[in-house]
Amino acid sequence: MSEDSKERREDEEEEDKENLDDSRANSSLTSFLASGRIQNEKADVTSEGVLDLTNLSLTNLERNFHVEYAKVKNLAISGNNLQKFTYMKLFPKCEILDAQDCQINKFIADFNYNLLELNLSRNQLKETNQLGRFENLKILDLSSNLIEDPVVFALKKLEILNLSSNYLTEIPDLSKCVSLKSLNLAENKIQDLTKISSLICATSLQKLDISSNSIDDLSQFSTLSAFKKLDDVAVAENPCITEVVESDKFEYRSYIVSCCSEALTSIDHERIQDHIQTEGEWLALQGGIKKIGPGSHVALCEQIASHFPKAENGPPTPAQKSCHKALEKRRSMAVDPSGDSSVRSEDTVNSVYSPFREWNGKIGKNLNLRRTPGSVGKTNLRMCSPSEARKNRSFTFQDSTNQLESFITSSPTQRLQESTRTTSTETVICSARTELSFTVDGRSESTPLPIIETPTKPPSPTSSNRQLTPSVAEVSFVAPDETTEELKNRVRALEQKVAELNKQNETLTAINDALVDTLETFKTEQAKMWKAIRSQIPTPQNMTNSLVCETEEGHHVHQVKWDMPLVKGYRIFVDGSSCGEVVGKNQSARITDLTADEPHFVQIQPIGNNGECGEISKKLHIKPPVSQ
Incomplete structure (x- = not known):
């Protein structure tokens, strides 16, 4: 073998050795990256017992710091990647655990009697079975997780529970949480509130957030009457509330006030105004409103709108007049006796029907x-x-x-x-x-x-x-x-006058009861009358459509026409949703932004000259054009 070939061979062997060393190094690095195991290298516990391990991208906690962990009272590990939490045994004295935004999908723990506050928000938990082992827990935050039904807790000392932004479809069973004061169920998929009084302890709850759910029946909120200490409730962004707000027919907060106790001071994070409070008290004392239970959304809305319409036009209703007078009396009685209107006295009028009761009481105290x-x-x-x-x-x-x-x-x-x-x-x-x-x-x-x-x-x-x-x-x-007989006659005359006044009082009471019955009968007849008027409004007939043009975005524009006697206007529904109104004399509407390759259907609802809406027409189907 020549010297050149020997040198060439030695060079190849050295190159192969270098490649082997590089491959081994890459292999070890790849295995380390694949395992992705990152642990804390130290555990610095402060004198107050705080251990801060936040935002360190930890995937595990080092288990060798037993002495340090035994001193921890406040553990903060938020902002890490702890997918599985199994470390509660390492922190026997821990009272506060903040583990939010840690991608935890499984939480395993033994019984612990020291933990008072637990924050597991913004994780990936689907169940809550292990969390019932913290018997002295007072604050629990499980918001923004993947929790599904059923959810059951029996934590007798739990005071604050946050289950917002999860996948709950029903009220959790918290009947054994007898100390619960605040419950947040916002941004879930709950549809039924009829069993809330049996699933949540009504003797202690003070704050309830049920907003942004799927409740489509306003009358279901009547079940909140069982919670006598409820002072803050949130119900916005539910379908029934959204419908009332968009229709602008009446103020839904008045009905919520009538459903709750006198302790209520805030609705949807806004303090209840005086006129809302007065209208709610009036509704709470109406027998007709109280008889409307869950499942009567339409009837309830019609009743409330008849008493307290939100429209500014037209004369005030008897209910509005009564509440206006009661509100004026309430405000006048709340002014300080010294005459300073800016100073309120401690005793305020509590009932719209007995504003003079507190007035009399105050005079009795002063005199x-x-x-x-x-x-x-x-x-x-x-x-x-x-x-x-x-x-x-x-x-x-x-x-x-x-x-x-x-x-x-x-x-x-x-x-x-x-x-x-x-x-x-x-x-x-x-x-x-x-x-x-x-x-x-x-x-x-x-x-x-x-x-x-x-x-x-x-x-x-x-x-x-x-x-x-x-x-x-x-x-x-x-x-x-004056003789003795004259004095006796005067006494008898006064006694006779008292007897006559008592009889007149009884007669006036009977007349008042009869007027109330007559008013209820009149309301029923009025509802029938409006129903008959609406039935007289004709329904659009002979509906046709034609393609007008195609927009630059690829959407179609259709012209819809129909035949019908002249009315005030028409409300146009596309695929079951209202998309606008047109003037009655046109009897046609141009509908834009229709998806070109999807079928649609259109319905027309007439609006009479009195503002009442008639029956919705049959569906006019618009099929996508057949491609050539």
Whole structure:
């Protein structure tokens, strides 16, 4: 073998060796990249017990830091790639675990009694079986995962639960979570709320977010009446709410107020306005509205729209007038007694039907005078006349029946003497309109109003030893010429007047009940009348269509025509969805942006001159043209 061939062979062997070394190096690197195992190299726990391992692209946690992990109370590992979490045993004292956005698809844990807060949002969890082992857990965030039904929790100390942005189609079973205060179920696919009161503990829930779901029946929200402590609820972006908002027929928040308790203060993260609160209270007291349960969406919307239409045109309804008056009274009673309208008193009017109840109570508190020490047998004065009647004459009677009779039968001089010895009196203010009665021994025949106690004036220590004259008598009015029989007749006349007023009150109550029944009957007849009017509006006939042109984007433009008597306008539906309106005299519409290679169907709904819509026409099918 020549020297050139030997050198060539040695060069080839060295090249092969280098290639082999390179291949081995590439093989080890490939295996390392394939395994993708990245662990934390240290565990620096602060003095407060915080271990921060966020945003380190970790795929695993190093298990050799047992001593450091045992000190951890707050573990933050968000922003990593921990697909499978099996590390709870390493952190026995952990109270807060923040593992959001870690691509976790499986969470495995043993029973832990120290964990109080767990954040697993923005992961890939599909089930929640292992999470029920944290018996003292108070805050749980499972938002933006892949969780599906069924979901069952029995965490008795859980207070805040976030299940938003998942794939739930029904309310989770949280009946054993007796401490639950806040529940977020937004952005799911829940359709039924009828069982919510049996699936969620109603005695503690204060905040509920059920927005952006698939609830298409507004009447289902009547089930929220079971939650007496609910003060914040979110219902927006549900099909039934969206329909009401787009139609702009009435304010849906008023109905939500009527469904919930008096504790409700916010709807869809907005504080409830005064007029919404007043309308909701009015609806809550209507028997017809209360009888409409789940499954009656259309009937409920018609009822609410008849009472509180949102249109600005037209006269106000009786319900709107009542609520307007009640709202004015509510605001006037909420003003501070000093007259400063910017200062609100603590007591506010709670009912649209009894605005004077709190008013009376406030007057009673302000005018109630304390009983003087040593007073005996004091009775109360019930004032039934307006303030301007206080200038009228008044009588002073002693506090027992026997003393009253003695006062009537005694002489004028004796009356003066007895008046100076009395320690308990009661004044009856007599109005010129005779609209009031007096109280003897705590009994009154008049309608009870604010109680005013009359202070007792202690007797003078020398009154019994001096000569009394009429000029110093303690009597507001003395009628020496009136006989005993005249006084008795006056008492009888007052008692008879009280009896007559009671009868009139009963008669007015019966008349009011009859008017309410008549109004309900009128509403029913009105609904039938409008239904008959709508049935008289004709339906479009003889519908035809023709291709007008093709746009630059490849879409078709069709001309649709029909025959029908003149109406106010027409509403056009394409593939079941409303796409606009045209004027009634045209009887044709141009529909654009139709997909060229897909079939479509068009329907026409007439709008009468009274604004009512008639029946929708039959479907006109538009087929894609056959390619040449």
